[in-house]
Amino acid sequence: MPRISLLLVTALMLFCGVAYAGEAKILLEKGTFDFGEIFEGQKVEHTFRFQNAGDEPLLIDRVRSSCGCTVALLSSKIVAPGDVAELKTTFDSNRFGGAVVKTIYLYSNDPLQQVTELHLRGTVKREIVLNPARLDLATLAAGTVRQFDVRLINQSPRTIVLSSLQTTTSEVEAELSSKTLEPGQEAVLKVRVKPKTAGARLSGYVLLKTDSAYLTDLRLPVYGMIAPAKGP
Structure with missing residues (x-):
């Protein structure tokens, strides 16, 4: 019996070797x-x-x-x-x-x-961080004016130059405190919103170009609902 068992074990090992070969x-x-x-x-x-x-x-x-x-x-x-x-x-x-x-x-x-x-x-x-990254204005009354300050923070180790400031809607205006950002420096983007048509949705962007090889464009979304103008 021991001899038969040994033969079985040997045969099983040979079989496994064939199964895993190749x-x-x-x-x-x-x-x-x-x-x-x-x-x-x-x-x-x-x-x-x-x-x-x-x-x-x-x-x-x-x-x-x-x-x-x-x-x-x-x-x-x-x-x-x-x-x-x-x-x-x-x-x-x-x-x-x-x-x-x-x-x-x-x-x-x-x-x-x-x-x-x-x-x-x-x-x-990001080389330049916008804080806040977007302006969600919720509900605004037609004809009113609201102003917001957005900080631009240079997190890169190099000086970055900003240019070509523009907005995609006439209801939004923007002004930049500085066009040159040294490493670690901040600039303020003043955004002025004057909604016109009641019942419509205000939606647009403030756009900026940079001289960075990585982050060539900055976009600040601006949106909200326009309510009827408040009475006297």
């Missing part, structure tokens, strides 16, 4: 890249490397990213045993802010890991 295996060099802190509008580029640690060709069926802001380019869809492939990624931070995590998915013929996740993570800041 498989591809994806092995990541590093699955997460932390790009630290960047300014909105900057692009992050990083190359992920992975090896086929199996003994059959690794076939990459497709690559998918969590949003259109991240582009991934694969060096090869077929990776021979022992070979290394690269996945070049680019993240465009335009219109992002705060903590960001972007995921790229690799679909392959690795039987134990058919979907492999790669991550780009970090923090996106």
